[in-house]
Amino acid sequence: MWKNCVRVARRLGRSAVLHSDPRVSCCGIIRGLNPAATCGPLWNSMTWLSQFTRSKDYALPNSSWSQGMMDLYSRFLEMCKDGKWKRIPSYNNTSDHIPESLKVVSEKERKKTRLFLRNMDTEGVGFEYAMFLNPSEKRMVCLFQPGPYLEGPPGFAHGGSIAAMIDSTVGGCAIFIAGRVMTANLSINYKSPIPLGSVVLVDSKVDHIEGRKVFLSCQVKSIDGQTLHAEATALFIQLDSTKYLQQQVSSQ
Amino acid sequence: MWKNCVRVARRLGRSAVLHSDPRVSCCGIIRGLNPAATCGPLWNSMTWLSQFTRSKDYALPNSSWSQGMMDLYSRFLEMCKDGKWKRIPSYNNTSDHIPESLKVVSEKERKKTRLFLRNMDTEGVGFEYAMFLNPSEKRMVCLFQPGPYLEGPPGFAHGGSIAAMIDSTVGGCAIFIAGRVMTANLSINYKSPIPLGSVVLVDSKVDHIEGRKVFLSCQVKSIDGQTLHAEATALFIQLDSTKYLQQQVSSQ
Numbered sequence: 043m044w045k046n047c048v049r050v051a052r053r054l055g056r057s058a059v060l061h062s063d064p065r066v067s068c069c070g071i072i073r074g075l076n077p078a079a080t081c082g083p084l085w086n087s088m089t090w091l092s093q094f095t096r097s098k099d100y101a102l103p104n105s106s107w108s109q110g111m112m113d114l115y116s117r118f119l120e121m122c123k124d125g126k127w128k129r130i131p132s133y134n135n136t137s138d139h140i141p142e143s144l145k146v147v148s149e150k151e152r153k154k155t156r157l158f159l160r161n162m163d164t165e166g167v168g169f170e171y172a173m174f175l176n177p178s179e180k181r182m183v184c185l186f187q188p189g190p191y192l193e194g195p196p197g198f199a200h201g202g203s204i205a206a207m208i209d210s211t212v213g214g215c216a217i218f219i220a221g222r223v224m225t226a227n228l229s230i231n232y233k234s235p236i237p238l239g240s241v242v243l244v245d246s247k248v249d250h251i252e253g254r255k256v257f258l259s260c261q262v263k264s265i266d267g268q269t270l271h272a273e274a275t276a277l278f279i280q281l282d283s284t285k286y287l288q289q290q291v292s293s294q
Numbered sequence: 295m296w297k298n299c300v301r302v303a304r305r306l307g308r309s310a311v312l313h314s315d316p317r318v319s320c321c322g323i324i325r326g327l328n329p330a331a332t333c334g335p336l337w338n339s340m341t342w343l344s345q346f347t348r349s350k351d352y353a354l355p356n357s358s359w360s361q362g363m364m365d366l367y368s369r370f371l372e373m374c375k376d377g378k379w380k381r382i383p384s385y386n387n388t389s390d391h392i393p394e395s396l397k398v399v400s401e402k403e404r405k406k407t408r409l410f411l412r413n414m415d416t417e418g419v420g421f422e423y424a425m426f427l428n429p430s431e432k433r434m435v436c437l438f439q440p441g442p443y444l445e446g447p448p449g450f451a452h453g454g455s456i457a458a459m460i461d462s463t464v465g466g467c468a469i470f471i472a473g474r475v476m477t478a479n480l481s482i483n484y485k486s487p488i489p490l491g492s493v494v495l496v497d498s499k500v501d502h503i504e505g506r507k508v509f510l511s512c513q514v515k516s517i518d519g520q521t522l523h524a525e526a527t528a529l530f531i532q533l534d535s536t537k538y539l540q541q542q543v544s545s546q
Contacts, residue, residue, distance in 0.1 A: 135445075136445055136446065136447065136448050137448060154442050155442040155443065155445040155448075155449075155490065156419075156442065156443040156445060157445055157446075157452070158443065158444045158445060158446060158451075158452035158454055158455050159452070159454065161414070161419075161420070161443040161444070162413070167408075167413075168413070190406050190407040190408065191407065191408040191410065191413040192410045192413070193387075193388055193407040193408060193409055193410060194388065194409075194410060195388065196388050196389060196407075197407075199410075200409070200410035200411070200458065200461075201458075201461045201465070201477050201480070202410055202411065202454075202457055202458025202459070202460075202461040202462060203410050203458065205454055205457035205458060205461060205480065206452065206453075206454025206455065206457060206458055207454070208454075209452075209453045209454040209457060210454060213453070224484075225453050225484045226483065226484060227481065227482065227483050227484070228453070228457065228481070228482050228484070229479065229480070229481035229482070230479065230480050230481070231478065231479050232476075232477045232478060232479070232480070238407065
């Protein structure tokens, strides 16, 4: 799979390989950038991400958030006070999650694309979410309020939108805990539909790491914890470093 | 899981249960409606779907489609001539995939929501796709051109968008072959990233049916078939009929 990534990247040109960090799946949270390598231990200072960009942070409350979403957000924000939990900012372009020093995509090119889960202009109609990280528990939670433009069955969130939210949450968790990773497998058991406009908690954690394999699990539950909407497992492959990619390309 | 669906639906009111067809995942192609029950053998007359709505069909070529997408579309359209393959229309609201006689959602309510994969106003920026069904092979293919608003890693489609496209394709296949179904599991192996703007073929088929369990597999490949981008398996549960749901609700 790694070789496939390199092959595709080569097709797009070497600079794209070295800087655009092509991988199979992306959560939009500096996937492919090893924060520990550039910023020291990631969870000791979460100011690192906000320093990378002056773009709008979409993981902050807006008028579309329901009371349930606000209450849950406030609860996690409170839990951030002792430093065990960290709020994760979120932008609408992958490029905004990458430090300025590592960016090579021009502003013009940047404006042409949008991060998939932040691609709507109107607040509240698509993915409304905010993530919080607990590094010591190797856990990432995501408060998720699916909007009316994520419809599958009438009145309920599309299974694909649930898959996208799970992918982003477990991906974010894997990156913050293990550094550079790429998705190898995502398996979801759907248990109960999620009504549009409701609020659910996507709760993921790294279960164990075997060599370069990072195994995660995830549950999607209602706020009161009484309804299990979905559960998932994921496997990510840990990448060594950007140098490894450079070596791979050079050796082709 | 079935009972969970009923429970959730009950929370939303009985009329929502009986008519809005709540299920866990939806491909947007009359999921939950058993076409055979209402229209006779589905694949003998594909005029059935177009008769249900006067809405815009988004599965037709537009100016954002690349030459590769157009060529592939023309190839499948040609294969439709002998009746073995059928083009599947696609609308931007789940309600438009349901026959008028079964609709209870008001026009006002209908306008508030969008089918997840058809939720963008601008052509070409999101999911551009067209599906074709081969009933005798129990196979559904989807020509997919991911737009720049589906970005994950810079320049590549988000893993969640790939999951959504696979979910919709296997879901559509399951419905057309087995009637009323709901997603139980979706497992995806990511093999190689998909560049934004490229065209891939999502090829799914029903492998076997055991009782009410419908097992499907799916591959996502480049047009030339040389690159395997992802492969997936899916399990859907076949539902008996709308009457079964009514009985379940009545007995609660």
